[in-house]
Amino acid sequence: MNEHNPVHDLISSAAQAAGGWLGALPVALVATSADGTIVRWNQLAQELLGHAPQQMLGRNIADLLHPGADRSLGRSLWEAAAMGRGVMGTVTAWHRDGHPLEVEIWAAPVSDRGHGTATVLVFAADAHAARRIRGSSAVWDGLFARSPVGIAILDTQLRFLQVNAALEAMNGLPESAHVGRRLAQILPEVNAQEMEDAMRQVLETGHPVLDRRRVGRTPSEPDHDRVWSCSYVRVEDPARMPIGVIASLVDITEQQRDHVEAEAGRRRLAMLSEASMRVGSSLDLERTAQELADLAVPRLADAVTVDVLDALARGDDPGMGLTGGVALRRLGKAPLSGSEVTDILDPLGRTLIFPTVAPYTQALAARQPYLIARLGEEAAAPATRHASGAAHLVSVGVHSVIMAPLVARESVLGVATFYRTRPVGPFGAEDVTLAGELTARAALSIDNARLYHREHETAVILQRSMLPQHITPPPGIAVAHRYLPASDVNEVGGDWYDVLSLAGGKAGLLIGDVMGHGIAAAAVMGRLSASVRALARLDLSPVRLLHHLESTLADLAEPMLASFLYIVCDPATGHCTVTRAGHPPPALALPDGTVHLLDTPPGVPLGVGEVAFTPTEIEVPPGSLLVLYTDGLIEARGRDIDERLAELTRLLADPQRQLDHVCDSLITHLVPAAADDDIALLVARVGG
Template sequence: MPDPRPAGDRRALVYEQAGAWWDVLPVAVLVLDGGGRIVQWAMAAGDLLGYTPEEVLGRDSTDFVLPEGRAAARSLREAVAAGRSSTGSFPVRHKSGRTVQLEVWACPVAGAGRQGRDSMLWLVADAREAQSTHGGRALPEGWFSGSPVGLAVLDTDLRFQQVNPALEAMNGVPASAHLGRRLAEVLPGVNSEQMEAAMRRVLDTGEPMVNFRRIGRTPADPHRDRVWSCSYFRLDDRAGRPLGISASIVDITADQRDDVDSATARRRVTILNEATLRVGSTLDVARTGQELADLTVPRLADIVTVDVLRTVTEAAEPLAGLAAGAALRRLGKAPAYGSVVADVLAPVGRILHFPAVAPYAQALVDRRPYLLAHVDARAVAPAARYTSTPDRIRRLGVHSLMMVPLIARGLVLGVATFLRADEPTAFDSADLALAGDLAAHAAICIDNARLYHREHDTALTLQRSMLPRRPQAPAGMEIAHCYRPASDVNEIGGDWYDVTEIAPDRAALVIGDVMGHGITAAAVMGQMRTTVRALSRLDLPPDQLLDHLDHAMQELDDPLLATCLYAVCDTSTHRCRFARAGHPPPAVITPDGTARLLDLPPGAPLGIGGITYTTTEVAFPPGSLLVLYTDGLIEARGHDLDERLSELTDLLGHTGQGPPGLCDTLVTHLAATPAEDDIAILIARIGTPEGSPRPAAPDSLAGR
């Protein structure tokens, strides 16, 4: 309850009884290390318990607690070790042998040069003990002036009545400038309203407040924020009426900074580790940009956009987009919607144009991260000539900004922009460093995707240019073919096929697969096709042709292995001769709808050397369909190859389709989605079923 006496009478009483207050001030301090051993023993603690520093330093704090109080003492110590402020009461043996009941207020602080967290304890004798010794002094007056802890006494109006030299030095204000004044009058640079509210709660309830943190600047250090741990205790007269507040203040700036630095370091490591898992999960440029935005909101920023030069998404060199300004495509934005600020910003996919002299373009040209800790009208003025967006988002609450270029392998790819609106604190250098690391990782992933797609497109173009556009079949043969490249997440392989007319009624059918991926595989595929075409015209037996092809593969500058199936089909006799070099077996569908795999010697892939290949001759009923394919059609992750071959023959036996429709059916029902490998299919009808008209040869050709 507030003191009903007039303020003037209360102040007079405060001055009259000031000396008596020190008898009950909780300022006897001892410090424990992380293991609970005493490392500092203040003079006042010796006055309370009778021991000298030499007798206690290095000893466990519970050594002086009576057995019945040790559990409470340990519980208090464990609470402080866990980082919590706590209070407790337990009996302690005085050096003279008598018992002193201690009321203990404890809070965690960090000790310089020590491992772990120390515990700073404020000790005060039991009220009965204090009353029994009131004729003398429970604590000597000299200790107040010599204490390293900042100490102060305030009256019930929360005006300073006394401060010690440690608090004078801490505040940078002499004692005379404190006395009779409120906190806001002495230290306008601290949050006086919160501090006074805390002290008034102590006055009203009588409950002490321990380890109340305050942040601010004082004349002692006017250019930096400092952090203090404050403890407030109510002082009562003998009738139990409040006289004022005693305050103990410890500067914990270094401790707090260490905690903040540690927390920042942990956060940085956590986000960077997560970035390696979440950003760049695919070889997709657009998805990578969105992954970066999603990762950093809200843990680093409230709004994030990721933009890359348009040339990055068009397979051109990135720097080509900077000469006449910057044309950027928005790859990512978070949040995508639901934010007033984010809704003002361009959506994902939009092309943004900036003149070369615009600040946004200059950020790319300068190749340096940019921090604008405080966004105000003056800061956004340079961009106002080019776009109204910066000023609009400033008016909507954006108060801090970072722009970080996306640079990989020396090329500027784009820029990531980080904004804060809801989070009240401004970006700082640590945030900029973290954003830079995240942007560097994302840039490498984006560039990897760019380079991959460029090579993928080049290889696909090369491969398609080398495949026959419209193979010519001899009279009596109907053919269909198709090629499907692997999906964008897989590289182009070396699958190919060809048809070469050897004589009016004979043709060579060939299908192959160069092991490996990319431009090299596509180039080797082209060389194989050219070589096979040349050898086919010599009308060699299939086994001899594969033998020559095997030698040719071994002589390549970049030797690769390849599988191949070569067949020479005679449409007049309906007989075919086959040789197989490690390639999947062909299938045949007879006119009655029966489908089976041809049992041919498997051979070994081309390029190994020293292998003897075998020619096998097979006769077919007129009108049979011969199906050649590469392994991309039948191989699928997690599936047995024999089961997949059974699926193939079952499907072939139930379609009843001709060559063109059969190609579509095979791809639709058997190919994995997304395609894990290239697929090539070549289907030939050998002759005309008996009783059917003989198709005309070029009109019967079906190709795609």
């Protein structure tokens, strides 16, 4: 039986320890007797120097030194170790392949007290690898200790093993509170479960997880939410088996807040830009209110109502006082259906009365948005007492409300109300600002519509008042006439017609169109109409009459142009003199049903000046129709003017009809929808 040797046991233990990885460095183990004979050569020694154990056992350790290098350092190191001192140093060894290899060694004697012999243990490693490992370790130690990035090492059970100072500061807990515990145990107010799921994924797959967001509150700042960007990397042993996770955390709360604010700013600008294009383009009060409501849902609110002052909706001046409450008419609502919120709100067209203390009235009086951040809470109860169905709103999920007044040009016009039901928190300051900007733009459009309708109505009244109220043609002439103002979305122009009794039983048939719109055009039309009546009594020729009208236009502060058609007709003989000044040609319908446009020189509009007008003489059979009209009757978007004139002549193919029926037929067939321009129409039957 072999005698038990404790030295061999020690060597075996050392070999087992050194045979693994010390950090990331493979370390070879060599053992020698007191005279330097190699008695132990492990596998890592073979991998380092290339010599197998059977080649080296029994040889002297000095044989390993490279012959071309200074061998004295190696001998002195071994001798010092053999004398009982531990030493370390760097020598140049001889690799089996014949090349020198710089080796870092650590040597120390091991005594066998029972036998009085000594053994020297020599640990050896590649010097370049050792220096690299020491450098990496120094870098890691510096990074771990001084990095502003939070770093943690966790085991496979996701328990903290070590954290650096930066992570201690982020979490508001010392390292001792981390070690041995999981994230969910120490930080319950962050999304710990989600983070641990990500770390388990890293342990299972080996693929890093980058920029996973941790959100919540820690003891370092318990009253505010923070956001961290977390990355996880798996740590492996030499066999590539997972032994833990390294986590790194960066606090990105400020960057996240800046990003959210920037994104909100972009959405706000996009919404305001869209509002400038979509809201108010029609100059229609009801449509503008509905456009505002449609635009805000769902990007700002889940439901919106738009109410204007009842006086404004009736076409009256909105007034300035709100004493005794306010009457509002609902003109906008979104969504119109399919929403529990809008289903319980008052319908479109309903007039709502609110007392002075109601939030609606307060918002109008203050001319500032009124925010009820949390509807139904005790603090908001007084404010919601008079809100529209406050209890019902809470029952269908409304939790926050903004009432933004519609104010334009110092006038209060109404209020827009924004309701939120989504679980995204109450309206905030940015939402109030956006609601105020949207309502400001809408209010300006609503006020523009109000002012336009007022001017449009004034122009229509002026226009109608200046048209002849009672036309009494001379004997032998029968007339019918129509005037159709432009639709509400188009301004009233300066169209007019008249029939004058001239000397010798003749009749003057005239029609004109001042080029322009609104009150100014209507006023110039009235002036020209009065001038024609005065000049006709002087029995002037048509050409002289037109030149006098040009002088009338020349006296205006703002130069204007007008087209004009003047026909002097003798019903007894059927002789007519036709003079045009840039006006569409009249139509002549003969008794046999033949219809054509009179081919006369078109002339130029009045106001151009210094252009001669050329009259045309024609003979009209008894019973013929002369049809005078303005361009609003024959011009239509997307239609060829020649096609429209052909349709006009076709509609006149039955001249025996009553004149009123002729007028109505022309209007009905040529202008089936709202007129884009004013229309004046004069139909005269000559003789017969």
